[in-house]
Amino acid sequence: MSPAKINLMLRILGQREDGYHNLQTLFQILDWGDDMTFQQVNQNGQCQIRITGFNDVPEEQNLIHQAAQLLRPMARKQSDWLIDVNKRIPQGAGLGGGSSNAAMTLLMMNGYWDCGLCQERLLQLGNQLGADVPLFIHGRAALAGGTGNELISCQFDTPWVLLLLPDIHISTARLFQHNDLRRNQQCIDTALLHHQDLWINDFFPLLLSIDQSLRQLYQQLHHLNPVRLSGTGSAMFVLCKSRAEAEAAQSQLPQGLRSVVVQAKAAHSTGVEKNQ
Numbered sequence: 001m002s003p004a005k006i007n008l009m010l011r012i013l014g015q016r017e018d019g020y021h022n023l024q025t026l027f028q029i030l031d032w033g034d035d036m037t038f039q040q041v042n043q044n045g046q047c048q049i050r051i052t053g054f055n056d057v058p059e060e061q062n063l064i065h066q067a068a069q070l071l072r073p074m075a076r077k078q079s080d081w082l083i084d085v086n087k088r089i090p091q092g093a094g095l096g097g098g099s100s101n102a103a104m105t106l107l108m109m110n111g112y113w114d115c116g117l118c119q120e121r122l123l124q125l126g127n128q129l130g131a132d133v134p135l136f137i138h139g140r141a142a143l144a145g146g147t148g149n150e151l152i153s154c155q156f157d158t159p160w161v162l163l164l165l166p167d168i169h170i171s172t173a174r175l176f177q178h179n180d181l182r183r184n185q186q187c188i189d190t191a192l193l194h195h196q197d198l199w200i201n202d203f204f205p206l207l208l209s210i211d212q213s214l215r216q217l218y219q220q221l222h223h224l225n226p227v228r229l230s231g232t233g234s235a236m237f238v239l240c241k242s243r244a245e246a247e248a249a250q251s252q253l254p255q256g257l258r259s260v261v262v263q264a265k266a267a268h269s270t271g272v273e274k275n276q
């Protein structure tokens, strides 16, 4: 499985000289996501991969393809593979679907092509593909600093999640570039990390002010307090103590809003040891 993530908290601390932003964020990995199956089609090939089941983006822009391209020069076993993707994670939702697919490709093809890369090296390659990719190589809930790539494992008491999936595509780059984005947030002390009252997302007020359809939807969700935003959105979520609580909240949603009740995942199997 290629899991989705949510950002329990996202604070934007400042902008760096290269244009990227330093963040303090809490990542939770979900037990829900895309299915990816890897099938070997040629034992003595040229390290080609072919992607089926997902052709929404041109092949060279597909993060699966880009991840394989980065690994190919390190392959010690020259086999060709078919990667079939069953997409559940909506694109541009702040759930890290493309990043997760890229990380799974790095992890699986590292083994199948016998590249022999350790986790640290895979984290570096992942970072070249996108700010969220290292999280999925890390494979567990984490506090992140830097651009989201400096990860420290953490555990949160957020067992069930009601995910709200409005049909709204948000460009991460566009939101980060917005003039009205607050970029000088305070970092919170690690001793306070588990205080859910401090779990704000600096993109949420901006998004509500610039996207009328999201604002109208949010106004219909006040009874679910607090509704939170994942990443740059548009996916939102409600944290629940039990499946029953999540399903009760789900039954009160406005008609036509896609939603799914999912469990948080303590760790996602990545198949690599720290010092392979």
Ligand SMILES: C[C@@](CO)(OP(=O)(O)O)[C@H](O)COP(=O)(O)OP(=O)(O)OC[C@H]1O[C@@H](n2ccc(N)nc2=O)[C@H](O)[C@@H]1O
Residues within 6 Å of the ligand: 007, 010, 019, 020, 021, 022, 023, 025, 093, 094, 095, 096, 099, 129, 130, 131, 132, 133, 146, 147, 148, 172, 173, 176, 230, 231, 232, 233
């Ligand atoms: C905001 C977050 C939080 O989890 O998530 P999403 O909403 O995209 O899931 C991530 O940091 C996004 O990660 P990802 O979607 O991989 O972003 P990237 O492809 O690396 O970057 C897209 C663009 O966003 C901006 N960007 C991204 C990350 C960051 N820390 N600072 C930035 O300024 C840059 O302009 C970059 O060109």
Ligand SMILES: Nc1ncnc2c1ncn2[C@@H]1O[C@H](COP(=O)(O)OP(=O)(O)O)[C@@H](O)[C@H]1O
Residues within 6 Å of the ligand: 057, 061, 062, 063, 064, 089, 090, 091, 092, 093, 094, 095, 096, 097, 098, 099, 100, 101, 102, 170, 172, 231, 232, 233
């Ligand atoms: N394998 C992939 N799955 C999803 N999106 C992909 C993939 N490869 C490239 N993309 C592109 O990456 C963009 C961001 O995707 P995604 O990671 O799902 O969202 P977000 O950054 O909002 O969490 C998509 O809009 C899409 O154009």
